Amino acid sequence: MRKILVVGAGQSGLQLALGLQSHGYEITLMSNRTADEIRCGRVMSTQCMFHTALQHERDLQLGFWESQAPRVEGLGVSVAAPDSSRPVDWVGMLDGIAQSVDQRVKMAGWMETFAQRGGQLVIHGAAVSDLDYFSRAYDLVLVSAGKGELVAMFARDASRSPYTVPQRALSVAYVHGLGPRPEHPEFDAVRCNLVPGVGELFVMPTLTFTGRADILFWEGVPGGPLDVFQGIKDPADHLSLTLELMERYTPWEYARATKVELTDANATLAGRYTPTVRHPIGRLPGGGLVLGVADVVVANDPVTGQGSNSASKCAASYLDSIVSHGDREFDEAWMQATFDRHWESARHATKWTNAMLAPPPEHVLDMFGAACRLQPVADRFANGFDDPSDFENFFYDAAKTEAYLAAVCEGTA
Structure with a gap:
């Protein structure tokens, strides 16, 4: 039996x-925390997982909360004007439902399931020296912890970063008591509110x-009016500031x-990080190699909601690469090929996310406006x-956008 x-x-x-256990x-x-410590800790993310990522969970029979989580049927975009009006406001319907489960709930539940199914769970904050020791006892070491000294083993890929x-600047608050959007009270949707030059809600x-x-979830341009959450410790103050900014910039959401x-x-979170793609293979002091997983090697800003989706897709791709490799050695060439296969999908999320962090070009604004009608x-x-x-087919290139919109108007798209 191969050990990983x-x-x-x-x-x-x-x-x-x-997946490997199955x-x-x-x-x-x-893990550096127990299931109970995760469950009782601070919120970790703003995950909303779309159909493909959810299907990867279903394939492994891990969708434990699917019947309980809200069914997200649409995704809406609003663009704020300087007078706080909404010249752009629409909702697109998803082909398959999306869902979000607080990662404190999911990760604690999955960790307990892993242990119940006979997996060996070690609660210990791993350092490079630990991996140097453990690498000799395992056929493969996978690093999916995206912070701390472990990440430093994976060099930044400047050509992709x-x-x-x-x-x-990121700010998150989980709340009860939010009313429905009056435009579609009959179904749930993720709402993206763009405030040009300021940020996004x-x-x-x-x-x-x-x-x-x-x-x-506020995403503020650094140094701008939304970049005000750093240093706020009191959760009540955090929520109060969140609502104050909503009233000012997105009154329809307020x-x-x-x-x-x-x-x-523990329902609030604030922070920031640099979007970075890293080389996938880490070299240990003793000469061993480890393979980086998900946001260890491809860390995008959350502005397009791709984090948990990309993580799920990476896990599914790596799982297939490992299983199909059989009993052969997990050598450097295999590690690089495994990442390259994942990158064929991940590069699209990275390109789109980086594009959405920049001011939208005129043809994208035209497309957002056209979506209203x-x-x-x-x-x-x-x-x-x-x-x-x-997005390669209609988003980045002005000529492709124009041709697509013309085809929709003519009924040929």
């Missing part, structure tokens, strides 16, 4: 560990351990948030969150 060590208990690490591999999972500093339904909730309250004492345009943009590769 997975370091990190997030979306990719746990999904991969559980194929009969002897898996050790290292256009940014050297954070492009957004995302509002998404989720499931947390206290039931249905919503995530209020109107349904006047009665919200935090889901729990052309439902197929709204639907296609919404479904790009599930399959970002489609």
